[in-house]
Structures are given as C-alpha cells and as structure tokens.
Amino acid sequence: MRRKLLVGGSLSLVVLVGVVVGGYFLMNARGYQVAGRLVDRVDTAAKxxxxxxxxxxxxxxxxxxxxxxxxxxxxxxxxxxxxxxxRPEAGRAIAAAGHELGNHTYSHRRMVLVSAGTIRDEVERTDAEIAKTGYQGPITFRPPYGKKLIGLPRYLSAHDRTTVMWDVEPDSGKVASTDAIVAETLAQVRPGSIVLLHVMGERGGDSLAAIPRFVAELRSQGYEFATVSELLGR
Structure with missing residues (x-):
C-alpha cells in the first residue's frame, strides 16, 4: 500500500510539474494561443x-x-x-496624424489568472477610450508583456479580435542604447516583421532616436512600412 501511495504521489507530482511548465510556455508563447487568431509576423515575400x-x-x-x-x-x-x-488630447493627436490605434488593456496588468469579467472590463473600457479619439479603423489587441493563457484568447476569439505579438523586440527587458537598438533591429528584421518598441516611458528616448536610423537603412534595402492592419492585409 505504501509503495502504491509513493508511486501515485510521484505521478501526481510529474503531472503537476507538466501542467506548470506547459502553462508557463503557453503564457509566454509568441506564436501560439489556445483560441482565436494570433500573429507575430506575416508570412510574405514583400519587404x-x-x-x-x-x-x-x-x-x-x-x-x-x-x-x-x-x-x-x-x-x-x-x-x-x-x-x-x-491624456485625451494625446490620443486625438495620434489618431489625427493617421496612425493606427490598438488595444493594450486599460491598466496594463498581466491578463493571466484573472476573471472573465476583468478581461472584458480591461478590453472594453480601452475600446471606449480609443473611440473617443475619433479613430475609426480596425482595433487589434496586444496583451501586456505578451502574457496570455486561456481566458483572454477565448474572449478575443469570441469577439473576433486579433492578438498581435512581434518577432523583433530590440528594447524589451533591457536597457539598450540607440546603437544597440538599431543594430538588433537591422539584424532581425525580415519581410513581414512586426517590430516592438517602447518609446513613451522614461527610458524611451534611445528607442525613439533609433527609429529614423533603422527606417532610413531599411528603406535603402527596399523595405516599406505599414500599420499592423495593412501588413495583415498582405
């Protein structure tokens, strides 16, 4: 009996470890989610x-x-x-300049292990604020920190929303100089790439300064630039 209990306990531990490890990779997967449409790069030969x-x-x-x-x-x-x-005036300025607005939740909290009501509130309150800017284009969604498990993808799938991740992230999780951001972007970009940058925060100056440099270099290589929805249309 004791041996059976030990074997059963070991199997339970293995299953638990498997669930935890699987959940971790699912939460952080850049190219997969359990429901709905996710894109981290568009498969195209066009630059x-x-x-x-x-x-x-x-x-x-x-x-x-x-x-x-x-x-x-x-x-x-x-x-x-x-x-x-x-800052409603800032949102209106972004929309008026012709840029695309996407939903990044209301409070930028990790959208894992939260209730269905929380998910709905975080997404829909942000949609409402986006509508106030005058923007009328498609609104894709990006989970804060790229984290998602089951509830968020199911909500997005039920509401026909696209989850947009990325395949180039030269300033994520580190303090990077402008030179480093430019170099990493140029090394990793390929046709259909989605580049993620953080330019709004206190350390966003280096990322912002990198944009004109890598844009000019990529243009010299024949690349064009599009919004996410335009890219998805390719």
Missing amino acids: VVAVTLDDGPGERTPEVLKVLAESGIRATFYLNGRDLAA
Whole structure:
C-alpha cells in the first residue's frame, strides 16, 4: 500500500510539474494561443515591416509623432485605456496624424489568472477610450508583456479580435542604447516583421532616436512600412 501511495504521489507530482511548465510556455508563447487568431509576423515575400509602439500615451507623445512624421512612417500604437483617459488630447493627436490605434488593456496588468469579467472590463473600457479619439479603423489587441493563457484568447476569439505579438523586440527587458537598438533591429528584421518598441516611458528616448536610423537603412534595402492592419492585409 505504501509503495502504491509513493508511486501515485510521484505521478501526481510529474503531472503537476507538466501542467506548470506547459502553462508557463503557453503564457509566454509568441506564436501560439489556445483560441482565436494570433500573429507575430506575416508570412510574405514583400519587404514590408510594421513598427508598433507599446504603452501610453504619455508626455513624450508630441515628440514621438514628430519623429514618425519626419521619418515618413505610420505606426501602430498599442495604448492603455487609463493613459488615454488621462491624456485625451494625446490620443486625438495620434489618431489625427493617421496612425493606427490598438488595444493594450486599460491598466496594463498581466491578463493571466484573472476573471472573465476583468478581461472584458480591461478590453472594453480601452475600446471606449480609443473611440473617443475619433479613430475609426480596425482595433487589434496586444496583451501586456505578451502574457496570455486561456481566458483572454477565448474572449478575443469570441469577439473576433486579433492578438498581435512581434518577432523583433530590440528594447524589451533591457536597457539598450540607440546603437544597440538599431543594430538588433537591422539584424532581425525580415519581410513581414512586426517590430516592438517602447518609446513613451522614461527610458524611451534611445528607442525613439533609433527609429529614423533603422527606417532610413531599411528603406535603402527596399523595405516599406505599414500599420499592423495593412501588413495583415498582405
């Protein structure tokens, strides 16, 4: 009997470890989710790239819009509802400049192990703030920190929403210089790439300064730039 209990306990532990490890990889998977449509790159031979900017809007928004205008590109901004509510004029300016607005939840919390009501509230309150900017285009979704398990993908699938991840992230999880961001972007970009940058925060200056440099270099290689929805249309 004791041996059976030990064997049963060992099997339970193996199963538990498997569930935990599987859940970890599912939560962090860049190219897979349990339901609905997810894209981290568009499979195309065309030299087209989407630049995406996470978080905000913040105090740096006018500077960001100026750099994008001077670079001649339209970006996709994944914005937080609470920041749109705090700076409605910034959201309106982004929309008026012709950029695409995406949903990055209301409070930028990790959308794992939360209730269905929380998921609905985080997404729909942000949609409402985006609508106030005057933006009328498609609204894709990006989970904060790229985290998702089961509830979030199921909600997005039920509401026909696309989860947009990325395949190039030169400033994520580290303090990177402008030179390093440019170099990593140029080394990793390929046709159909989705580039993730963080330009709104305190350390966003280096990322923002990198945009004109890698845009100019990629253009010299024959690349064009598009919003996420335009890229998806390819």
